[in-house]
Amino acid sequence: MITIITRGNSIQVLVFITGIFIKQGLTIVPFGVVGEDDVAQFMDGTMWMHHPRTTTMNHVLSDEQRFGHLTSVHSTFSFFANDDFLKNNIRINPDLDSLGALGDAGWYSIRAILWAHDYELPKTVTAFADPQYNDAGVILSCGASLNWKKNGIVSTFYCSFLSNLCMDIIVRGTKGNVRVHDFVIPFNEKVGSFFTVSNSKWAELYLGCGPEPTEFKISTDLPQEALMVREFGKLVEEIRGGVAKPEKKWPIISRKTQLIIDAVVTSIKNGFVPVELA
Amino acid sequence: MITIITRGNSIQVLVFITGIFIKQGLTIVPFGVVGEDDVAQFMDGTMWMHHPRTTTMNHVLSDEQRFGHLTSVHSTFSFFANDDFLKNNIRINPDLDSLGALGDAGWYSIRAILWAHDYELPKTVTAFADPQYNDAGVILSCGASLNWKKNGIVSTFYCSFLSNLCMDIIVRGTKGNVRVHDFVIPFNEKVGSFFTVSNSKWAELYLGCGPEPTEFKISTDLPQEALMVREFGKLVEEIRGGVAKPEKKWPIISRKTQLIIDAVVTSIKNGFVPVELA
Incomplete structure (x- = not known):
């Protein structure tokens, strides 16, 4: 079954x-x-994991010549929920999905960070101050910084039901960067794009820099779902x-993503302190 | 004189x-x-303040119909410094520019956040854990979250001398977003581009979303410097x-930018605690 x-x-x-x-x-x-x-x-x-674009981006991230070593990730998933959503959706009901924007939008952003880190859990998770809540105490926006306690690696995410649609992952490495701006649901069902750049250099007299990032467009016959x-x-x-x-x-x-979500909740409850992951 | x-x-x-x-x-x-x-x-x-692109982005950010109200900014300035820089540049010498990556790359990122916030100082600044230092104790990479204590607004920055060139500002609002990927020094001396999108919507059955961000290209006869x-x-x-x-x-x-830099330093010195700005 x-x-x-x-x-x-x-x-x-x-x-x-x-x-x-x-x-x-x-x-x-x-x-x-x-x-x-x-x-x-x-x-x-987590449907975006199954888009062929994700596999192609993986190839870039694991190419030492193009990307080097990971230094930092920033990911965001936000959308501006309408009144009906904010009143009736199960994602804002404390008796149904009590994790609100963190459990929904944050899930994708946190997974993006884990994915870029080859699923290595961070050592600590520290929520940003000032999450937003609805009247029932469900999170409507929040974020956190994640630390791996090696080589200064720090990654951050932001998620919200109260901000215009934003679906960014920015992965930064010593030799290159990867950016994608519609990672959760591609703007176009049949083509997903991302941007990458490697070994950037300043132009003479700092009057420019290059190369410019290259856009890759990855086609898919079937939608990611x-x-x-x-x-x-x-x-x-x-x-x-x-x-x-x-x-x-x-x-x-799945369990690693959930562990980070739980750590964000704990950090928020304890006044935005760092929470260690086992 | x-x-x-x-x-x-x-x-x-x-x-x-x-x-x-x-x-x-x-x-x-x-x-x-x-x-x-x-x-x-x-x-x-801070030369990018004088690029006509900055003025045009300002118009977008102050257009309530296109952008709504600010919710979050993420900015980055990083570049991978070569061995000569890391040995000899004044930016990594504790007797010259003792603020290292924070005082140099971080200056631009923090200014970007202030600029997007119409120069309103945050109420608190909290450094991310695990900054990197050179042997002389000068910062080579760091970041922080900034809180305004209103409407859950939180902005973050990351700066580094040890990560491939990245010059992003992402400004998120309730109705729209603005992105720029070469804000410090444009890839092209004569044209600076940025991306904006407003009033994004999901497609039916969540099989896409739109509109796609629009790229604006702003020409300049003279370089920003x-x-x-x-x-x-x-x-x-x-x-x-x-x-x-x-x-x-x-x-x-200038002074507001410096106040935030000083707060980041204080937060780092005190174990990454929130530092209140007067």
């Missing part, structure tokens, strides 16, 4: 369990209950056919 | 004083000694001619 758990109008998690029960939930927090050892294929609904479901179906098919075990990557990165 | 104080190979400050002495210094910290009441025209060497010196000369001419008093905007925003 394949279960696709939806929340609002988006796919939240996909769960395939060969056993007799399926744990499911409407919030983004069921990741503790589907362990790596279960005979289950678990995958969260369909690619996600297709990938999940393929994994399930292989488990059913006895040719593969469940792919552990997906529950592992 | 007009004095142009240079540091390394860049213009640092321009000072015109009608009195008998000129205070000057090689560091970026003379701003406490040239007050608003002095019969002096003071202007720091020449425009800066010309503007300074014009102000001095008017003072000499008795038709104008010194333009106070320039020392005021």
